[in-house]
Amino acid sequence: MSQNPRNRSPRALVGGDPEATYMLRFDGRDLPAQTGQSIAAVLWSAGILAWRTTRETGAPRGAFCGIGSCYDCLVIVNGRPNQRACLVPARPGDTVTTQEGTGRADLAV
């Protein structure tokens, strides 16, 4: 741990390299992703902390508990709403979309 603090990073701490990197599609942007990261991890690494709006007030939300307990990080993955971004592994070719409310606006009457 005797590195220069300015060079500290999660990767510097554990060393090594990802098997592969790719771009994850999020709301029409391409975000750099590393094999083995969850969708939430890819979004955090791009500085994105919110990818859902609440049903009642439309407030922004993202990952909170980080372990699949709180359901704050729900997001639309390849058209399927209500996926927990902190648990779902991101895969090359995935398309992730911000979720508005229930993510089921198509069912509105």
Add this chain to the structure above:
Amino acid sequence: MPTSPSDREADLVGLADLAVVGAGPAGLAAAVAAAGLGLRVTVLDAGERPGGQYYRHPAPGLGAARPEALHHDWADFASREAALRAHEAAGRITYLPFHHVWTVVQDRQRWTLHAVAGPEESAAAVHAEAVLIATGAYERQLPFPGWTLPGVVGAGGAQAMLKGGLVLPGRRVVVAGSGPLLLAVAGSLAAAGARVPAVVEAASYSGYAGQAPALLRNPGKIAEAATYGGALLRHHVRLLTRHAVTEAHGADRVEAVTVARLDRDWRPLPGTARRIPCDAVAVGHGLVPQLELATGLGCATAPAADGTAALELDARQRTSVPGIWSAGETGGIGGAQLAMTEGEIAAFAIAGVPVPAALVRRRARLRAFAAAMGAAHRPGDGWTGWLRDDTDVCRCEEVPAGCIREAVEDLGAGDARTVKLLTRAGMGWCQGRMCGPAVAALAGEASSSPGAAPDRRPLSCPVPLRHLAELPATEA
């Protein structure tokens, strides 16, 4: 009624001697010990990889050369994971990752565990003679104004995202709440390159003073604390005890927090508020045993020293329901070393083999330490003083504190369940995990009262309706 499709995993797995729910420290230790004693074990775990939350580590694809850099006692995990793989190869353990068990039902003289499996959410069922519930814990949260802003994350959440995904929530992260986890989280975040302006601890470490006997029996824990303290010094992290984050500020994401000094009961003291700029907050107040499966089975609980409800277990790790065992945080928050010890004790007991005395002694020593820590960091009653009426307490259903106070003061609700029925607090996606302790406190539910047993929640995670439709008539 026709049974489910014939390709159900249950048909492949057959009848196990023991089904272990959870592959964290307790479940993993229990499974490999039980397999070593000759039992046929099936392990079901919601995670992708064994290790649970404590030993959460990056997927192999991330290519971490030194995963142990983010962990204590990594060797304890690595040896057990190797044993798991060896037992799996030999057919003694069936390991089912990505299986979230949502209920356990008695089926004649055996147990059936139903799970939602994999990203496709398929149905799986496992049959076993005995069940060990090692479902661990999640973080205790006490709401404050602004806690729903993006950038405010659980302390355990920040730790999990760092351990599993090698990412940080921000560059300047205030770590706040109460409990020893805060020191570990601050140390990890700083080592990974974040600036940590302060660790804001609501309790006072003088609370340990009366616990000297339990501390002195656990020199390893003192050494661990010294390691954390050294890391904080090295990274120039300020430790503020008897302080709390009483508000997070920002429009779309957190930009600063207000920190205030607390009195003995955790009431913010007027005139002590100051602002600390930050772009993330990692907050948590210790852990809460995750008991849905156990309480669904009718297992008895008891109040623990930290104010949470934990399972009542006997010396052999048996719950009050014959055939159901438990180990680790479900029996009271106590950390990974205790969890592994209890998992091994349970394995010996389930196999009908005398439990080694050394394990029993270690459990007693670590339980004493856990009780001391739990008492020292138990939330003071005054914390609700930092809630405003418009502060959302239930994150899922967006129920503000004022609405809950109205249910309690005007409508006579005296417990979390009644508050839920009147306000929807605790009725959302997370099923009260995030707001439960706060709602119980606002409802005046003293956690030491015998009535404070957690709600029985029939499903421990969202279950597709088709799974329910497929259940045989006897179980439906």
